[in-house]
């Protein structure tokens with residue numbers, strides 16, 4: 001089979017790549033929480049994440065979560081028997097919903113507005 | 115039900131749990147800088163059994179889902195044999211370690227809550243906005 005750059009193939013690669021990135025990220029994420037029993041140490045680690053660069057990285061991580069999660073819902077719906085002709089509609093709906101959520105999250109994650 | 119089908123169903127069920135779980139987790143811990151994940155605030159939240167239950171379920175769902183997904187990728191690229199079995203063992207061990215680490219972290223918070231160094235986390239948190247949990251309007255039900 002030859003690979004073709006269709007919407008479906010792009011969605012597949014996106015899902016796979018984002019899934020692997022998220023899985024790898026779990027390890028440092030758990031590690032940084034490991035010192036929760038020691039408030040001073042926990043706060044020292046958290047201080048490292050509370051810089052503009054790290055905040056922005058976290059925002060990027062939310063983007064990856066959204067890409068994987070919303071695309072995952074699309075896959076589950078199709079597997080469960082939703083008509084395949086809706087495939088592209090689902091993809092673009094997921095993409096715009098994700099973009100919207102990410103946009104709304106920017107002030108909350110970068111500057112702490114709520 | 116066949117074993118493979120059950121594993122598959124569980125991976126889809128965990129995905130659905132993760133959608134809700136990630137929404138809660140992000141709005142509680144990663145929204146509202148600078149103090150949403152401050153030590154005292156996290157502690158106050160985890161003083162509530164609802165949050166403990168939430169994190170226990172979230173932990174199991176995320177580890178199962180990730181391990182199942184990575185295993186699926188391995189099955190696709192690797193032929194049956196030594197390498198595939200090694201990948202399987204690595205995934206099982208890593209998942210077990212992460213579950214243990216997660217439960218350890220959760221139990222550590224409970225030990226600290228049972229044995230608080232002053233001040234009491236349930237009343238006020240050290241150095242943070244006293245008595246309020248900035249975890250988003252929707253989550254105030256847990257306070």
Ligand code: HEM
Pocket residue numbers: 015016017018019020022023026065068069070071072073075076129130132133136176179180182183184186187
């Ligand atoms: C927002 C919630 C999530 C949903 C709805 C979701 C959904 C899905 C679905 C439906 C698949 C199946 C893809 C397939 O079998 O072809 C999948 C794969 C995968 N997911 Fe998730 N997922 C979510 C969150 C996560 C998280 C947080 C992680 C990492 C910790 C993760 C890691 C993976 C991995 C590694 C795969 C395998 C990718 C592949 O086979 O190409 N997922 N996910």
